[in-house]
Structure formats: structure tokens, C-alpha cells
Amino acid sequence: MPTARARRLWTVALATAVASAAFAPSASAAPAASATGACAPLDDSIYQTVKPKNGASLLTNWTTEVLSAVLLGFTDDEGELFTASRSNEDGLVGVHRMYDKSANDFLFTAKSGEVSSFVDEGYEDQGVRFYVLPEADDCAVPVYRYAKGDKHRMAVSSSDRSALADDGWSSQGVSFYAAGDAGDPAPTEPTPTPEPDGSAFSFAVIPDSQMEVVSPTDPRMKNRTTWLAKQPGLAFVDHTGDVVNWDTDDHGQMKVAKAAMDVLHDADIPYSLSIGNHDTEATGVGGSARDPKNTYKLQRDTSTFNSFFDAADYGDVGGAYEAGKIDNTYSLYTAGGLKWMVLNLEFCARPGVVTWAKQVVASHPDYNVIVSTHSYLNGGGDIDSSNQGYGDTSGQKLFDQLVSQYPNIKMVFSGHVGYAEKARVDTGKNGNKIYSFLTTMHDAKTNPVRMLKVDPTNDSLSTYIYAPYTNQTWGEYSQTISGLDFVR
Structure with missing residues (x-):
């Protein structure tokens, strides 16, 4: 013994x-x-x-x-x-x-x-x-x-x-x-049933929703997704970031946002999120910098956000830059007889992310690509040349290195700056037109969403901004674009 x-x-x-x-x-x-x-x-x-x-x-x-x-x-x-x-x-x-x-x-x-x-x-x-x-x-x-x-x-x-x-x-x-064979099958690139060639469809882009989740009783974010879930012909919903305003000990804002996005999941409507600076550890209580000296490092800490949002819930995810993280993902779907990709990139993306994104776009030449990232256009409607101390790649660098390089990139959506709605068109290196939209309402009273209708038969796109909570439309931001050259 x-x-x-x-x-x-x-x-x-x-x-x-x-x-x-x-x-x-x-x-x-x-x-x-x-x-x-x-x-x-x-x-x-x-x-x-x-x-x-x-x-x-x-x-x-x-x-x-x-x-x-x-x-x-x-x-x-x-x-x-x-x-x-x-x-x-x-x-x-x-x-x-x-x-x-x-x-x-x-x-x-x-x-x-x-x-x-x-x-x-x-x-x-x-x-x-x-x-x-x-x-x-x-x-x-x-x-x-x-x-x-x-x-x-x-x-x-x-x-x-x-x-x-x-x-x-x-x-x-x-x-x-x-x-192994004991678990769920790994996600693969989706192959949804194509719609009839030329049929019109819509997709939606949710701007910064950070003002809508501060109070646990604020109904606006869930009101928006509930309204979206009822829209006929809605193929996809994207969010350009700042889903929440800041994280708290009880993660209350995360819970409000998750409950709202779950409405789309439950309705079998695919969606995706771009992470904004307010969704990371860079932003502290009140919405200001948590630690100004370490903003660059804290910007990449998205662990809490990723504990609430999972790419498996999105519906149509084809891949991610980092396994288990939604910071950089791409989703694939078909609508109007065309193949579409929504490429969500982190705020002021790291160089490795940009390299990955280039590989993703290049390997899907038969897809019409929509890029979504939190910061791209500035309040004046120009492509932003500053990373504002948050990260690595400015909007201009993203345009130079990714957006302008591939003829199948058709649109870019962003938010982040002020109370602003802007749109612009640029020409890529292959002579293709790239349409970019900034939507950042930061509205304290309602819940705007950018709606877009694509008509492949007429090669056109129409867009407007609507707030279902107050039944408000901003007519000055409505527009129709003709002559789009879709990948077929």
C-alpha cells in the first residue's frame, strides 16, 4: 500500500x-x-x-x-x-x-x-x-x-x-x-433549384441596426425581419454590420439581434452578416472605444459575436475564411435563373482575407458577386481611402485589389458612416460596371431596410429604402438602373 x-x-x-x-x-x-x-x-x-x-x-x-x-x-x-x-x-x-x-x-x-x-x-x-x-x-x-x-x-x-x-x-x-459518421454532414456549396430564366426577384440589405437593440423591449429589429419574411420573391437578406451597439455582461443586445435574425432562419430565407466595429471588442459600453490604444487588436476579437451567430444558421453558406467564424463568409444561391454570391468581408479586412476573397471570386466565374462589408463608401459617396485606425484594408485598397479586378463583381454594399445614403458606379479593369450603395440611417425611431428588385429579363435593378415599423419610404433614395451586364 x-x-x-x-x-x-x-x-x-x-x-x-x-x-x-x-x-x-x-x-x-x-x-x-x-x-x-x-x-x-x-x-x-x-x-x-x-x-x-x-x-x-x-x-x-x-x-x-x-x-x-x-x-x-x-x-x-x-x-x-x-x-x-x-x-x-x-x-x-x-x-x-x-x-x-x-x-x-x-x-x-x-x-x-x-x-x-x-x-x-x-x-x-x-x-x-x-x-x-x-x-x-x-x-x-x-x-x-x-x-x-x-x-x-x-x-x-x-x-x-x-x-x-x-x-x-x-x-x-x-x-x-x-x-466520421456520427455527426451532422459538413456544409457543402448549396445547389438550390433554379427559378425560371428571367423571373424578377428581390433581395434586402439591412443597414446598421445598432440603435434598435439597446433596449430589450425595442421591437424594431424583429419588426423588420418579420416584415421581410412575408415579402414574396425575397431571395436573400444581407446585413452590412454594426448589428449591435456594444456588448454587455449579459449580452442583452446580442440576444435581441439574434432573436430578430432567427425570424429569417425560421422562414427559410437565407441571410448573412458583415461584422462592424460595434460588433467587436473594439467598442465598449456607450459605443465609444473600449481601449483606444488597443483598437486595432480588439477589432479582431469577435468571439462573443461568433458565440451568438453561426454560419450554419445562414442557410446558403458556401465557405468561410476561418472555420467556425462568420467574420468572412460567402453564400451562394440562384434567383432569376442566375447564380449569385454574397461575399461578406470583415471591417477593414486583413490582407490574408483579401487574398482569400480573390480566390473565392476567381473560382466562381459563373456567379454574379455582391460584396458586403461594413466600410467602403464614405459620407460623401466616394470610395473611402482611410481605414480610420481600425484595420488594414481601406475601401480604396479593397477596390484596387479585389472589386475592380473581376468582371463578375456587380455590386458593393456598405454602411458605418453618419446618416447617409449614397450610390455610385465605377468601372472595373475589364470594362464592367460596379454599382456601390451606402445605407447608414442610424435612425432612433424606425427601422429602414434597402430593398432591391432585380429583373434579369430587362437587365435592370430598382431600389428603394423602406421602414416597416413606421411605414415610411424615402423617395429621394429610390432609383432604377438599366443596362446591367449579368453573368449568364
Whole structure:
């Protein structure tokens, strides 16, 4: 019988082994299900064991470690969650295991930016533990991360995700994509049934809604989406950012906005969001800068926003720049017999985002592309040449590097500045016309939305701004554009 001191030393040693041991194959490991295509290298079983005291989980491909983790309280062995690769192969990314000793919490991420952020929060980076796919694939399943207080948990199946949500866990979105057959199928590029050639349709653009969510009893944002859900022929709804004004401890504004956008989801109307500066940690209580000296860094902290909004709820998402984040996504749909893409880009996009966006547009030459980003035109109707201290790419740089370069980019929508409505037309390098619209009403009393009707038969576009809460129309902002050259 070992002494108490010996047992304590053994427990400490075992805890250290669980926290830092390199994963090794186990003779008792169950054979992984065979995978094909991009998932072919993902043949190593990844097990999840849970600590029932707080619900936190540990992922490992070493069954011996599952047994060792019992001494740390991780006693509920849930078996294989998915399969991954033990070695780095082309097209795969490494999943880091992060450990917070004080909270006895493990979390897993394939995003380099998150690794450094969690290190700053006190987590130890224990290195790459296995390799997975960074983007969706037909063969893959999305692996979601959930948070509750200072604890984290991973889930794949819809039943597990629903159970976590019911138990108060908040989704942090898709962390990465792995192989397996126990979870929901990974999202793929949608192939909606085309409408008859030439049939007219409409889409809507919601401007800055930040003034509508400050009070939990303000009905305006939900009034707008309820009205939109009843509009015939509505193919898509986009939001150009500043969905909320600032985040609070109870995330009240996020909840109001989420309830409003859920109306569209429930009505099976696809939508997407562009993240504005007020939707990030850059903006503090009252709407001013949270920390003026760190605005650039805080602008990229969108973790809270992403815990409320998930690309899986959008309806037609074809891909994202970062797995599990809605900061930069593209959605695909058909309407009027034409293929359409809505490309949502973060505020003052990072150079890597612009490079990704170029690849997305170039790989979809048969789609009519609509770019949505929070800041593009300024209050005077010019393409903005300033990033205003928030980020990397100004509107002018975005035009030079992306918008002007591809003949299938047809429109750009933005908000952000003042009380302004502007429209302009520019010519791309291929001689194509690009129509840009600024809509920023910042209205304290009503809820404007820009409605657009596309008529492919006449190659025309008509637009107006309407507020369903007060039945108000701004006639001076209505216009019709003819001679559009749609991609067919």
C-alpha cells in the first residue's frame, strides 16, 4: 500500500502526463472508420472523455490517456468522437491542445490567432495533438466547440449540440472539420433549384441596426425581419454590420439581434452578416472605444459575436475564411435563373482575407458577386481611402485589389458612416460596371431596410429604402438602373 505522500506524488505525475504527454498509438484502440477523398489521411480515432463535475472535456487519440484522465476527474468516457490524422499531410492543419491549470480546462483549436489569444489568457499551449481539415468537405463532419464559464467542450452530433445548448453551453462555432459518421454532414456549396430564366426577384440589405437593440423591449429589429419574411420573391437578406451597439455582461443586445435574425432562419430565407466595429471588442459600453490604444487588436476579437451567430444558421453558406467564424463568409444561391454570391468581408479586412476573397471570386466565374462589408463608401459617396485606425484594408485598397479586378463583381454594399445614403458606379479593369450603395440611417425611431428588385429579363435593378415599423419610404433614395451586364 503506497503512502499518502506517494499517492499524491503519483497523482501529480499522472496529471502532468495527461497535460503534456505526446500522443501515441494504443494497442487497444478501436479501428477507425475508413475515409475517402480529402478525409483519407484522417484514420486515427479521437476519443472524448468528460469531467461530469463541470462538463469539460478532453480529446485524445491515446486510450491510455483516457484511463489516466480519470484521476483528474474526467471519468465519463464517451468513446470515439471523430477521426483525425496523427501526422501532417497536405491540406491538413494542426489542432493545438491548450490547458488552463487553474481551471483544469482543456480546449482545442486549429486557429493560430486563437492560440496566441488563449496564451495571453493564461492557457499553456501544449502543441499540436492531431491534424484535421480546415474547411468543409463532402466527406467531413464539423466539430463544434462550446463554452460554459471557463470550461470548454467539443461536440459533433446534432443531439449532443442540442443537449449542450439546453444545459447552458454557448456555441463558439465550428473549430475544424474531421472524419466520421456520427455527426451532422459538413456544409457543402448549396445547389438550390433554379427559378425560371428571367423571373424578377428581390433581395434586402439591412443597414446598421445598432440603435434598435439597446433596449430589450425595442421591437424594431424583429419588426423588420418579420416584415421581410412575408415579402414574396425575397431571395436573400444581407446585413452590412454594426448589428449591435456594444456588448454587455449579459449580452442583452446580442440576444435581441439574434432573436430578430432567427425570424429569417425560421422562414427559410437565407441571410448573412458583415461584422462592424460595434460588433467587436473594439467598442465598449456607450459605443465609444473600449481601449483606444488597443483598437486595432480588439477589432479582431469577435468571439462573443461568433458565440451568438453561426454560419450554419445562414442557410446558403458556401465557405468561410476561418472555420467556425462568420467574420468572412460567402453564400451562394440562384434567383432569376442566375447564380449569385454574397461575399461578406470583415471591417477593414486583413490582407490574408483579401487574398482569400480573390480566390473565392476567381473560382466562381459563373456567379454574379455582391460584396458586403461594413466600410467602403464614405459620407460623401466616394470610395473611402482611410481605414480610420481600425484595420488594414481601406475601401480604396479593397477596390484596387479585389472589386475592380473581376468582371463578375456587380455590386458593393456598405454602411458605418453618419446618416447617409449614397450610390455610385465605377468601372472595373475589364470594362464592367460596379454599382456601390451606402445605407447608414442610424435612425432612433424606425427601422429602414434597402430593398432591391432585380429583373434579369430587362437587365435592370430598382431600389428603394423602406421602414416597416413606421411605414415610411424615402423617395429621394429610390432609383432604377438599366443596362446591367449579368453573368449568364
